[in-house]
Each structure stands twice: as C-alpha cells, then as structure tokens.
Amino acid sequence: MIDQFERLPGIGPRTAQRLALHLLRQPEDQIRAFAEALLAARSQVGQCQTCFHLSAEPLCDICRDGTRCDELLCVVADSRDLLALERTREYKGRYHVLGGLISPMDGIGPDMLQIPSLIQRVDRDGISEVILALTPSVEGDTTSLYLARLLKPFTQVSRIAYGLPVGSELEYADEVTLTRALEGRRAMQ
C-alpha cells in the first residue's frame, strides 16, 4: 500500500507511510467507500466532448451552463488550470482544454493536442475572442504563438498578462517576474 501511495504526485515516502497507517485504522465501510469512489471515478469520468474538461457526462457542467457567454473562449493546458481560473469566479465564457503543451522534446506535437478541435470550434461557434491562458514557459509560449498564428484569421486572440502577484511587494519580486511585468505594462486610463 505504501508503494502505491508513493507513486502519487507530491507524496514522498514519509507521507505515504502516514497515509497507509491512517487507512489501516479506519473502519471497513469507510475503506470500501473510498475504494469504490476511486473505481467509480476511473470508470465514469471521461472528457467533455466539446471542451475536453474532465466530466462524468458527455457534456461538462460548464458547457451545459446556458448563462455563460458563448463568444468568449479561454484556452488552457489542462483541467487543473481550468479549475484555478474557475475559482476566480470572474470569467464567464467557455473553455477549451488542450491536454498539454507543444514540446518536441517530449514528442508532443500539435496533432496530439486538442488543437484541430479548437480550430473547428472557433470556426463553427462564432467565437469573437480567444483568450490564451498558458504558463509562460518555453513550451507555453511556443503553444501560444502557434495558436495565435492559426487563429488570427478567424477571431481576435489575446493572452493573459504576466506580472506581479497581488499582495507582494515590488522590492521582493525577482528580476525575471519584474522584467515580464515591465514588458506587459499598460497605459493608465
């Protein structure tokens, strides 16, 4: 059991041991519920057919939500990023989950991501703006630039801003972040 836990992301040997010992002390019905939840999740949760977010239904909650704006589409690398953006409760458009980032070193090309389906969606659904919300790494930037080039003939493309985290002091920000923030500066209204 300890070995199984250790395979999970973010779990080291000590935590794995702690979790295993904790589970051994639980009543049997709780363990059963836990095991069943795992199996159920594995067998039921698939991808939304439209946005490729994790979903138990053919269409995810967000895609079914009629109150959301249909013209705004936010592109993210994976479901984790989508959930992070959802937590803000600020964004009211639709999403599209790529399932990764372009990285020749890892053998991931555009055809292995949900890029053809993205182009199709933009072309078909009358999207007025695509927001690229990808991490500012080499792979993220490559994917952003590639997508921008592909999508520009169809729609307006924007990218989320990079810069200082709210609540941090300017003097403590590292040089890389500050440089990025300077590059992305805005005129005062």
Added chain:
Amino acid sequence: MTENRLLVIGPNGIGKSNLLEAVELLGSLRSHRASSDQDLIHWEEQRALLRAIADDTEKLELELRRQGGRQARRNGKTLTRQLDLIGPLRCVGFSALDLNLVRGEPALRRQWLDRVVQQLEPIYSDLISRFNKLLRQRSQLWRQWRHIPIHERDSLLDAFDVQMALVSTRIHRRRSRALARLEPLAARWQETLSKHKERLRLDYQPGSQLEGEEEEEPWRLAIETQLLGQRSEEERLGSCRIGPHRDEVRLLLNDSEARRFGSAGQQRTVVLALKLAELELVGELCGEPPLLLLDDVLAELDPGRQLLLLEAVGEKHQCLVSATHLEGFQDEWQQRSQIIEAGSLNRSEEVR
C-alpha cells in the same frame, strides 16, 4: 581561514577540488563542473549539505536533494529565494580548465563571459537556460517532424523564431555590454603583465548579424529575418545557424588573434589578464574583493607569472588554493599562508 591565503595540499582524488567546488557553489549557486545537482550528490546518498561561516557571523547553508531540489538557509532561516544566499561569499574561480580559455573552443570563452554577466545581472541565467531550452526543442522538432505538413512545421518554427529572436537579442546585448566593461580592465592588466609591450582587445563577434546601434527592436527584427532565412540550411545541417550559441570573443594581441598567433606564454598571460579583469569587475560591483579560488592552477604557471598573480591579488583578496605538491609554489606564495594537508583534517575541524 586564519590567513589571507589557504593552501590545500594533497594527493589526487582526496577531495581538494571538492572543497573548492563547495565554496564556489555556496558563493555563486553554480558549479563550473556539474550541470545538474544529481552529479553533485554522493552517488550513494539522497542529499548533500554545504555549510560555511563567512565574515565570522554569516552562517550559510545549501542543501541539495535528489528529490525536491535545493534549499538555502542563512543564519538558520530558510530563504524563499536562493539568490539571497549570494553575497557574503562572492568568489571568482580559476581552474586548470581556464588555461585553455585563449587556445580552446569558442564555447569556453562564451562560458567565461556568461559567468561574468551572471554576476552583473542575475536575470541572465534565466535567459541562458531559456535559450538552451529553445535550441533543444527546436532541434528535436527538426529531428522528429520531418514528415509533418510543411505549413504546420513552418508555423511551429515561426513560433520558435519569435521567442529565439527576443532572447537572443537580450543575450547579445548583455554580452556586449559586459565585454565593454571588461575590455579596459583586461587591457590594463595585459599591459602591466607584458611590461607595456602588448595591447589586448576583446572583439565581440555575435552569432547573429547585428548592425547599427545597440537597440532592442531593430536587433530583434533582424534576428527574426535571419532565422527565417537560414531555414533550408538548418534543415540540411540539422542545427540552427543564427544566435548567441555561435558567438565568439576574439582576443587580439597587438591586432593579431592570440588564439592563432600568440605564443604559449602570451596565451597564458592573456588568460591571466582576463581572469584578473573578471576579479576586478566582480569586486567593483559587489563593493568588496571576492574570494579567489585557484584550483590546481597556480603550480601550472611559471614562477614569473605566479609572482605577477600574487602581486595583482595582493592582500586584497582571500585566496583558496589547491595543489598536489607544495614544491611548485614560489616561496612568496607559501609565506603567510595557512597550509592544510588534505586527508589529515579532523572531521570536527571546521574550515572557516
């Protein structure tokens, strides 16, 4: 260290360079030898701990772990930014590898220059690692996807061109600025070391064609155009022909290239002049003279140059020197030096 100079003497493989490398790592967070922390940890161990006391009061600690990366502590407090460890233990390394600085491959001169720029501008290491990543991704793209549709490959290459042009411009600018600051210092040292006979110039030959004044926008656009222009050649040869990875620093002695026309002695003097310029510039920048690490290099210099180096370093810089034998040293170097026989050191004895 009780004296200004510490000589570590011992046979091969006893760990002299190891000690100097540890100091370098604590002082600059980089090792001139290993590119990955995995190579710095003993192969049977999960982690390595470096600890030093600088200026009698600053306790510096750096922990390297096989999993989970590095952790830096200063006076017992864990630092959120490892960069904050740099400062009390600034150092300039001079190892036997540097002796090939003039004669060797252009890559050696680029690495030397990079180490200097890094001290000037900490953001530079981010630029370099980003550029290296871009290069690797780009060459993989050629290797793996020769079969994908041309327009798709071209769009991907465009995406790389845009990023590489921007990062290249910044690297070129910083390298050329650093050389401009190093040149007068190196020239003055060369003049002193050659007794006013030789004039040294550092001639920056960027791996991209950069014309006109140093300005970000036109340079970036020029590089983008050049990257696009070399694509068919890149396809044939499998490597990118434009960029800072093809930079060269030509070292000119009285206007002829030291690499090709300099005598062995002249080449060594140039190496010395370059390292002394580095030492001076780093000292100028951080306000106090950095520690000089001489790894197995001093005994490689002839008596005359040893004395010149000693004179130049003077009492200003603390020196950590490693060698296999004491015999190679001039008496002047041995005087007022603390000498440690490596291997005889008691475990509990702390090298301060």
